[in-house]
Amino acid sequence: MVDTLQMTRSLGSYADVLADAGIVREDVRDEARGIEIAYATDDSRRVVPRTLFVCKGAAFKREYLLQALAAGAVAYVSEVDYEVDDEVGHKVPRVLVNDIRTALGLLADAAYDHPSGRVKVCAFTGTKGKTTSAYYLRSILSEHARETGRPVPALLTGVEYDDGVEHGDSLLTTPESFELERRFANAASVGCEHVVMEASSQAIKFRRTLGVDFAVGAFTNFGEDHISPIEHPTLEDYLESKLLLFERCRVAVVNLDMDVAERALAVAHASRTVERVLTYSLEDAAADVFVPSYVRTERGIRATVCTPRFARELMIPSPAVFNLSNALGAIACAEALEVSADAIETGLSRAYAPGRMELYPSESGRIMGVVDYAHNGMSLETLLRDLRASYPDREFAVVFGATGGKGVDRRETMGEAAGKLADRIVITEDDPGPEDPALICDAIARAVSAQGNESWQVVLDRSEAIRTAVNETHGPAVVIVTGKGNDPFMLRHGVREPYEPDGDQLRRALADWEREHV
Structure with a gap:
């Protein structure tokens, strides 16, 4: 069935979009420009009659194009001329480009008639905090939607997507271009005013977001991560990729507490699209959004927050100060969108980020269980230091591993953080992918030992590792x-194998421990 959210347009008009971007190497022949295109996609499984098919990726195979043509594709865009004939022996019309990633972003945006012009897209980029910030802002904007009688905002995170039409678990932090633009179009079709999303450095670098106009773009923080041959070859490449977000923002939001704040501000102010720059900080009183004081409570952090429009006490439902920073980023975005102070206060007090600083106290209170997504050295060290401030007199046990096939530096940086700050360490698997989890764990163990900490053990089975940490x-x-x-x-060898979430397993292990010891 043809996607009714896409525009029907001529092949020539699509070719012109690519020509205007200066990436056409060989244009479509004149007699084919009038061919009517009802659908465009880069997925051969979604092809319908009158489809424009985009041949993407280094792993693309000619057979994918042949499958698309058999299913009804009438033209293709590619970096390679596959010289394919149709059923009567004529060459299948094609547009040859010198940059297929740029072509993907532009074609997807054109196919869905630039949906980011019909919804206000709010994006977070940063080494950590993107997901929590997105959930915080969505909760605020949900309260705003209630006030204005609109549907709740759409959400696109590494955890889940909810575009008002479809909802499910996410495969990527930021979807590929055609899926991303379809999510925006879905949100616009049901009347959503806002879309809240995470913009990963990979998505920005490889131009998945090229056609997107961002109402607000926020840079939450920066640290060393995702440095590998298949992600970012250098730290500078990683930073430059994130800063590209400001090339298409109307309002740029910058955390002054990060080391690269001055660089981010310079890029934001130099951007041709940025009309306003808002800053936030836990430390710098000159920031637009600032916290002069806060206290930890049993319900979370109660903070006095000052913005350009108001000053009031707000409740952040987390014991972690780094989540106070995430909340300030969300508040700054809400300021940019002119959301009411009441909606900010109410929405933030109800905010919840699944798998982020979730607390699981045992019934007796002797053990506080915590589940978090910290998956690099920077975030793990921040998490452990923050929790130490909240629970200074308790033993600290941490269960973690590191992913395989990417982010190789995490094995060392996470091992260092745990080695410095944890009393007991259980090293286990965490999405080993194509690698042997035992080898990943060995690398982590060496980094732990290098800190002089020998209170560690390797338990490869993650479920058993959780029980071990609790039982000891x-x-x-x-x-x-x-x-x-x-x-x-659990991602093993390219397959997402079913795994019971950490929170459920930790809750059960704590209950078993209580029955035995209390």
Whole structure:
């Protein structure tokens, strides 16, 4: 069935979009420009009659194009001329380009008639905090939607997507271009005013977001991560990729507490699209959104927050100060969108980020269980230091691993963080992908030992590792399980195998411990 959200347009008009971007190497022949295109896609499984098919990726095979043509594709866009004939022996019309990634972003945006012009897209980029910030802002904007009688905002995160029409678990932090633009179009079709999303450095670097106009773009923080041959070859490449977000923003939001704040501000102010720059900080009183004081409570952090429009006490439902920073980023975005102070206060007090700083206290209170998504050295160190401030007199046990096939540096940086700050460490698997989890764990163990910490063990089975960390607790303790959040899968050799989320397993292990010890 043809996607009714896409425009029917001529092949020539699509070719002109690519020509205007200066990426056409060989244009479509004149007699084919009038061919009517009802649908455009880069997925051969979604092809319908009168489809424009985009041949993408280094792993693309000629057979995918042949499958698309058999299903009804009438033309294709590619970096390679496959010289394919139709059923009467004529060459299938094609547009040859010198940059297929740019072509994907532009074609997807054109196919759905630039949906980011019909909804206000709010994006977070940063090494950590993107997901939590997105959920915080969505909760605020949901309260705004209630006030204005609109549908709740659409949400696109690495955890889940909800575009007002479809909802499910996410495969990527930021979808590929055609899926991304379809999500925006779905949101616009049901009347959503806002879309809240995470913009990963990979998505920005490889131009999945090329056609998107961002109402607000926020840079939450920056640290070393995703440095590998298949992600970012250098830290500078990683930073430059994130800063590209400001090339298409109307309002740029910058965290002044990060080391690269001055660089981010310079890029934001130099952007031709940015009309306003808003800043936030836990430390700099000159920031547009600032916290002069806060206190930890049993319900979370109660903070006095000052913005360009108001000053009032707000409740952030988390004990972690780094989530106060995430909340400030969400508040700054809400300021940019002119959301009422009441909606900010109410929405933030109800905010919840699944798998992010979820607390699981045992019934007796002797153990505080924590599930988080911290999956690199920077985020793990921040998490452990923050929890130490909240629970200074407790033993700290941490369960974690590192992903395989990417982010190789995490094995060392996470091992260092745990080695410095944890009392007991259980090293286990975490989406080993194509690698042997035992080898990943060995690398982490070496980094832990290098800190002079020998209170570690390797338990490859993650479920058993969680039980081990709980069962070996003897006094008041904090047991932290991190890396996967509430993921219901374990990625092994390219397959997402079912996995019971960490929170469910930790809750059960704590209940068993209570029955035996209390």
